[in-house]
Amino acid sequence: MSTKNIQKIYSPVTPHFVGDGFRVHNFIPSIPGLDMQRMNPFLMLDYNAPYYFPPSATPRGVDVHPHRGFETVTIAYKGRVEHHDSSGGGGVIAEGDVQWMTAASGVLHKEFHEQEWSKQGGDFQMVQLWVNLPAHNKMSAPKYQAISNSNMNKFSLEQGLGTIEVIAGHYKDVVGSATTYTPIHVYNAKLKKGASAIFHFPSDYNTALLVIEGSMLLQEQAIPANHFALMANDGEDFSITATEDSIVLVLSGAPIPEPIAAYGPFVMNTKEELVQAFEDFNAGKFGTL
Ligand code: MN
Numbered sequence: 001m002s003t004k005n006i007q008k009i010y011s012p013v014t015p016h017f018v019g020d021g022f023r024v025h026n027f028i029p030s031i032p033g034l035d036m037q038r039m040n041p042f043l044m045l046d047y048n049a050p051y052y053f054p055p056s057a058t059p060r061g062v063d064v065h066p067h068r069g070f071e072t073v074t075i076a077y078k079g080r081v082e083h084h085d086s087s088g089g090g091g092v093i094a095e096g097d098v099q100w101m102t103a104a105s106g107v108l109h110k111e112f113h114e115q116e117w118s119k120q121g122g123d124f125q126m127v128q129l130w131v132n133l134p135a136h137n138k139m140s141a142p143k144y145q146a147i148s149n150s151n152m153n154k155f156s157l158e159q160g161l162g163t164i165e166v167i168a169g170h171y172k173d174v175v176g177s178a179t180t181y182t183p184i185h186v187y188n189a190k191l192k193k194g195a196s197a198i199f200h201f202p203s204d205y206n207t208a209l210l211v212i213e214g215s216m217l218l219q220e221q222a223i224p225a226n227h228f229a230l231m232a233n234d235g236e237d238f239s240i241t242a243t244e245d246s247i248v249l250v251l252s253g254a255p256i257p258e259p260i261a262a263y264g265p266f267v268m269n270t271k272e273e274l275v276q277a278f279e280d281f282n283a284g285k286f287g288t289l
Contacts (some may be wrong), residue, residue: 004207004235007231016241018062021081024048026044036267049167055120056113066107067109068138068277069104070132070138073101073127078095078124101143133181133256153174162242167187168180169187182253184253187251204255209223213250214242214246216242216243
Protein backbone atom coordinates (compact mmCIF):
# COMPACT_ATOMS: atom_id res chain seq x y z
CA MET A 1 0.00 0.00 0.00
CA SER A 2 1.32 3.37 -0.97
CA THR A 3 -0.88 6.41 -0.77
CA LYS A 4 -1.66 8.47 -3.80
CA ASN A 5 -1.98 12.02 -2.51
CA ILE A 6 -3.92 15.02 -3.73
CA GLN A 7 -1.87 17.31 -5.92
CA LYS A 8 -4.42 20.11 -6.22
CA ILE A 9 -8.13 20.87 -6.03
CA TYR A 10 -9.58 23.03 -8.80
CA SER A 11 -12.78 25.08 -8.69
CA PRO A 12 -14.80 25.33 -11.89
CA VAL A 13 -13.82 28.31 -14.05
CA THR A 14 -16.32 30.67 -15.72
CA PRO A 15 -18.42 28.62 -18.15
CA HIS A 16 -18.64 29.22 -21.89
CA PHE A 17 -21.00 27.93 -24.55
CA VAL A 18 -20.06 25.25 -27.07
CA GLY A 19 -22.52 25.89 -29.87
CA ASP A 20 -25.74 26.96 -28.17
CA GLY A 21 -26.44 23.69 -26.35
CA PHE A 22 -23.53 23.05 -24.00
CA ARG A 23 -22.67 25.46 -21.19
CA VAL A 24 -19.37 24.06 -20.05
CA HIS A 25 -16.67 24.57 -17.49
CA ASN A 26 -13.46 23.49 -19.17
CA PHE A 27 -10.97 21.82 -16.81
CA ILE A 28 -8.59 20.09 -19.27
CA PRO A 29 -6.63 21.62 -21.01
CA SER A 30 -7.28 25.30 -20.35
CA ILE A 31 -6.66 25.42 -16.59
CA PRO A 32 -2.94 25.92 -15.85
CA GLY A 33 -1.68 22.62 -14.42
CA LEU A 34 -4.25 20.56 -16.34
CA ASP A 35 -2.75 20.71 -19.82
CA MET A 36 -2.91 17.84 -22.32
CA GLN A 37 0.52 16.42 -21.54
CA ARG A 38 -0.05 16.50 -17.76
CA MET A 39 -3.41 14.76 -18.07
CA ASN A 40 -2.54 12.53 -21.05
CA PRO A 41 -4.36 10.36 -22.18
CA PHE A 42 -7.17 12.75 -21.13
CA LEU A 43 -6.84 15.61 -23.59
CA MET A 44 -9.97 17.58 -22.85
CA LEU A 45 -12.70 17.67 -20.20
CA ASP A 46 -15.71 19.89 -20.66
CA TYR A 47 -18.24 19.76 -17.85
CA ASN A 48 -21.77 21.07 -18.32
CA ALA A 49 -22.67 21.53 -14.65
CA PRO A 50 -26.43 21.38 -13.97
CA TYR A 51 -28.08 24.09 -16.06
CA TYR A 52 -31.70 24.67 -16.99
CA PHE A 53 -32.48 24.97 -20.69
CA PRO A 54 -35.98 26.33 -21.39
CA PRO A 55 -38.16 24.53 -23.95
CA SER A 56 -37.07 25.02 -27.56
CA ALA A 57 -38.77 23.76 -30.72
CA THR A 58 -35.38 23.89 -32.45
CA PRO A 59 -32.86 21.65 -30.64
CA ARG A 60 -29.80 23.46 -29.33
CA GLY A 61 -26.39 22.00 -29.89
CA VAL A 62 -23.29 21.96 -32.06
CA ASP A 63 -23.58 21.63 -35.82
CA VAL A 64 -21.22 19.69 -38.10
CA HIS A 65 -17.57 19.73 -36.98
CA PRO A 66 -14.61 17.38 -37.56
CA HIS A 67 -12.47 15.32 -35.17
CA ARG A 68 -9.23 13.42 -35.86
CA GLY A 69 -6.65 11.62 -33.77
CA PHE A 70 -8.56 10.80 -30.56
CA GLU A 71 -11.85 9.58 -29.05
CA THR A 72 -14.75 11.60 -27.68
CA VAL A 73 -16.56 10.22 -24.66
CA THR A 74 -19.90 11.73 -23.71
CA ILE A 75 -21.39 10.92 -20.31
CA ALA A 76 -24.98 12.04 -19.76
CA TYR A 77 -26.10 12.79 -16.19
CA LYS A 78 -29.22 14.86 -16.95
CA GLY A 79 -30.96 15.49 -20.25
CA ARG A 80 -30.64 13.72 -23.59
CA VAL A 81 -28.31 14.31 -26.53
CA GLU A 82 -28.58 13.03 -30.07
CA HIS A 83 -25.35 12.43 -32.00
CA HIS A 84 -24.59 11.62 -35.61
CA ASP A 85 -21.27 11.08 -37.31
CA SER A 86 -20.13 10.59 -40.89
CA SER A 87 -19.07 6.97 -40.32
CA GLY A 88 -22.74 6.10 -39.76
CA GLY A 89 -22.65 6.13 -35.97
CA GLY A 90 -25.33 7.90 -34.02
CA GLY A 91 -28.05 7.64 -31.45
CA VAL A 92 -29.52 9.13 -28.34
CA ILE A 93 -27.50 9.39 -25.14
CA ALA A 94 -30.00 9.44 -22.30
CA GLU A 95 -29.49 9.95 -18.57
CA GLY A 96 -26.89 7.51 -17.26
CA ASP A 97 -25.70 6.50 -20.73
CA VAL A 98 -22.26 6.87 -22.27
CA GLN A 99 -21.21 7.25 -25.87
CA TRP A 100 -17.61 6.35 -26.70
CA MET A 101 -16.78 7.55 -30.21
CA THR A 102 -13.43 6.75 -31.79
CA ALA A 103 -12.86 9.53 -34.30
CA ALA A 104 -9.35 8.22 -35.18
CA SER A 105 -8.71 8.93 -38.91
CA GLY A 106 -11.56 11.40 -38.94
CA VAL A 107 -15.28 11.91 -38.70
CA LEU A 108 -17.71 14.74 -39.09
CA HIS A 109 -19.89 14.98 -36.03
CA LYS A 110 -22.94 16.86 -34.81
CA GLU A 111 -24.40 16.92 -31.32
CA PHE A 112 -27.82 18.34 -30.41
CA HIS A 113 -30.28 18.10 -27.55
CA GLU A 114 -32.65 15.26 -28.40
CA GLN A 115 -35.77 16.66 -30.07
CA GLU A 116 -38.44 15.62 -27.57
CA TRP A 117 -36.28 16.62 -24.60
CA SER A 118 -35.59 19.95 -26.27
CA LYS A 119 -39.33 20.63 -26.64
CA GLN A 120 -39.83 20.09 -22.90
CA GLY A 121 -36.59 21.66 -21.72
CA GLY A 122 -35.11 20.82 -18.37
CA ASP A 123 -31.98 20.44 -16.32
CA PHE A 124 -29.00 19.41 -18.38
CA GLN A 125 -25.74 17.94 -17.04
CA MET A 126 -23.06 16.25 -19.10
CA VAL A 127 -19.34 15.55 -19.41
CA GLN A 128 -17.40 15.34 -22.62
CA LEU A 129 -13.92 13.85 -22.46
CA TRP A 130 -11.39 13.58 -25.26
CA VAL A 131 -9.16 10.53 -24.95
CA ASN A 132 -5.82 10.37 -26.75
CA LEU A 133 -4.92 7.62 -29.20
CA PRO A 134 -1.38 6.28 -29.66
CA ALA A 135 0.33 7.24 -32.95
CA HIS A 136 -0.31 3.85 -34.53
CA ASN A 137 -4.08 4.20 -33.95
CA LYS A 138 -4.58 7.86 -34.83
CA MET A 139 -5.42 6.91 -38.43
CA SER A 140 -7.43 3.77 -37.58
CA ALA A 141 -11.00 3.44 -38.82
CA PRO A 142 -13.64 5.34 -36.82
CA LYS A 143 -15.72 3.36 -34.36
CA TYR A 144 -18.71 3.95 -32.13
CA GLN A 145 -19.64 2.32 -28.81
CA ALA A 146 -23.07 3.09 -27.39
CA ILE A 147 -23.18 2.06 -23.73
CA SER A 148 -26.64 2.28 -22.23
CA ASN A 149 -26.86 2.43 -18.47
CA SER A 150 -28.79 -0.85 -18.35
CA ASN A 151 -25.96 -2.61 -20.21
CA MET A 152 -23.15 -0.97 -18.26
CA ASN A 153 -20.96 -3.24 -16.14
CA LYS A 154 -21.23 -2.34 -12.45
CA PHE A 155 -19.61 -3.19 -9.16
CA SER A 156 -22.02 -3.19 -6.22
CA LEU A 157 -20.79 -2.02 -2.84
CA GLU A 158 -21.82 -4.06 0.17
CA GLN A 159 -25.11 -3.35 1.95
CA GLY A 160 -26.53 -1.38 -0.97
CA LEU A 161 -24.22 1.53 -0.25
CA GLY A 162 -23.65 2.29 -3.88
CA THR A 163 -22.45 1.28 -7.28
CA ILE A 164 -19.27 1.78 -9.26
CA GLU A 165 -20.25 2.01 -12.93
CA VAL A 166 -17.23 0.72 -14.82
CA ILE A 167 -17.34 2.62 -18.11
CA ALA A 168 -13.80 1.55 -19.10
CA GLY A 169 -10.88 -0.37 -17.62
CA HIS A 170 -11.71 -2.44 -14.60
CA TYR A 171 -12.72 -1.99 -10.98
CA LYS A 172 -11.74 -4.99 -8.85
CA ASP A 173 -13.05 -7.94 -10.91
CA VAL A 174 -15.57 -5.97 -12.96
CA VAL A 175 -14.38 -5.21 -16.49
CA GLY A 176 -15.43 -1.95 -18.13
CA SER A 177 -18.01 -1.75 -20.86
CA ALA A 178 -15.94 0.22 -23.40
CA THR A 179 -13.04 -1.15 -25.41
CA THR A 180 -10.01 1.15 -25.27
CA TYR A 181 -6.70 1.38 -27.16
CA THR A 182 -4.50 2.05 -24.13
CA PRO A 183 -4.94 1.28 -20.42
CA ILE A 184 -7.54 3.66 -19.04
CA HIS A 185 -10.08 3.54 -16.23
CA VAL A 186 -13.27 5.60 -16.25
CA TYR A 187 -15.89 5.11 -13.52
CA ASN A 188 -18.95 6.78 -12.14
CA ALA A 189 -18.85 6.13 -8.40
CA LYS A 190 -22.44 6.50 -7.21
CA LEU A 191 -22.23 6.42 -3.43
CA LYS A 192 -24.82 6.77 -0.68
CA LYS A 193 -24.08 9.18 2.14
CA GLY A 194 -21.37 7.72 4.35
CA ALA A 195 -20.22 5.11 1.83
CA SER A 196 -16.55 4.74 0.95
CA ALA A 197 -14.81 3.32 -2.08
CA ILE A 198 -11.15 2.50 -2.50
CA PHE A 199 -9.17 2.87 -5.70
CA HIS A 200 -5.86 1.44 -6.84
CA PHE A 201 -4.04 2.75 -9.92
CA PRO A 202 -0.38 2.58 -10.95
CA SER A 203 1.48 5.65 -9.69
CA ASP A 204 2.39 6.87 -13.18
CA TYR A 205 -1.24 6.84 -14.36
CA ASN A 206 -2.61 10.36 -14.59
CA THR A 207 -5.55 10.37 -12.21
CA ALA A 208 -8.30 12.83 -11.33
CA LEU A 209 -11.81 12.99 -9.87
CA LEU A 210 -14.70 15.31 -10.64
CA VAL A 211 -17.54 15.61 -8.13
CA ILE A 212 -20.67 15.52 -10.28
CA GLU A 213 -23.21 15.51 -7.46
CA GLY A 214 -23.04 15.69 -3.68
CA SER A 215 -19.70 16.01 -1.92
CA MET A 216 -16.87 13.77 -0.79
CA LEU A 217 -13.99 13.49 1.58
CA LEU A 218 -10.70 12.69 -0.11
CA GLN A 219 -7.88 12.17 2.37
CA GLU A 220 -9.73 14.25 4.94
CA GLN A 221 -10.20 17.08 2.52
CA ALA A 222 -13.80 18.06 1.68
CA ILE A 223 -14.41 18.35 -2.05
CA PRO A 224 -17.73 19.98 -3.02
CA ALA A 225 -19.80 19.46 -6.17
CA ASN A 226 -18.34 20.64 -9.49
CA HIS A 227 -14.79 20.55 -8.13
CA PHE A 228 -11.92 18.65 -9.69
CA ALA A 229 -9.24 16.82 -7.69
CA LEU A 230 -5.94 16.15 -9.43
CA MET A 231 -4.02 13.28 -7.85
CA ALA A 232 -0.22 13.27 -7.63
CA ASN A 233 1.84 10.59 -9.39
CA ASP A 234 3.33 9.50 -6.08
CA GLY A 235 1.50 6.38 -5.02
CA GLU A 236 -1.22 3.94 -5.93
CA ASP A 237 -4.04 3.91 -3.38
CA PHE A 238 -6.69 6.31 -2.18
CA SER A 239 -10.26 6.26 -0.98
CA ILE A 240 -13.23 8.57 -1.07
CA THR A 241 -16.12 8.88 1.35
CA ALA A 242 -19.41 10.42 0.29
CA THR A 243 -20.59 13.06 2.77
CA GLU A 244 -24.01 13.06 1.07
CA ASP A 245 -25.48 10.96 -1.72
CA SER A 246 -22.89 11.56 -4.43
CA ILE A 247 -21.71 10.86 -7.94
CA VAL A 248 -17.96 11.09 -8.57
CA LEU A 249 -16.37 10.69 -12.00
CA VAL A 250 -13.06 8.86 -11.58
CA LEU A 251 -10.42 9.02 -14.35
CA SER A 252 -7.06 7.25 -14.49
CA GLY A 253 -4.96 6.40 -17.52
CA ALA A 254 -1.49 5.42 -18.63
CA PRO A 255 0.17 8.43 -20.24
CA ILE A 256 0.94 7.86 -23.92
CA PRO A 257 4.67 8.68 -24.20
CA GLU A 258 4.46 10.64 -27.45
CA PRO A 259 4.45 14.33 -28.40
CA ILE A 260 1.05 16.04 -28.63
CA ALA A 261 0.25 18.49 -31.42
CA ALA A 262 -3.24 19.93 -31.05
CA TYR A 263 -5.24 22.49 -32.93
CA GLY A 264 -9.00 22.84 -32.54
CA PRO A 265 -10.66 19.49 -33.25
CA PHE A 266 -7.45 17.71 -34.32
CA VAL A 267 -4.95 16.11 -31.91
CA MET A 268 -1.95 14.52 -33.60
CA ASN A 269 1.76 14.02 -32.85
CA THR A 270 3.32 16.58 -35.19
CA LYS A 271 2.52 19.93 -36.78
CA GLU A 272 2.81 18.31 -40.24
CA GLU A 273 0.03 15.89 -39.29
CA LEU A 274 -2.16 18.83 -38.23
CA VAL A 275 -1.60 20.50 -41.61
CA GLN A 276 -2.50 17.19 -43.28
CA ALA A 277 -5.68 16.99 -41.17
CA PHE A 278 -6.77 20.45 -42.37
CA GLU A 279 -5.98 19.54 -45.98
CA ASP A 280 -7.92 16.27 -45.74
CA PHE A 281 -10.85 18.02 -44.07
CA ASN A 282 -10.93 20.74 -46.72
CA ALA A 283 -10.68 18.08 -49.46
CA GLY A 284 -13.82 16.39 -48.09
CA LYS A 285 -12.00 13.26 -46.92
CA PHE A 286 -13.90 13.18 -43.61
CA GLY A 287 -17.05 12.11 -45.46
CA THR A 288 -20.40 13.82 -45.44
CA LEU A 289 -22.99 14.44 -42.75
MN1 MN B 1 -17.96 16.33 -31.44
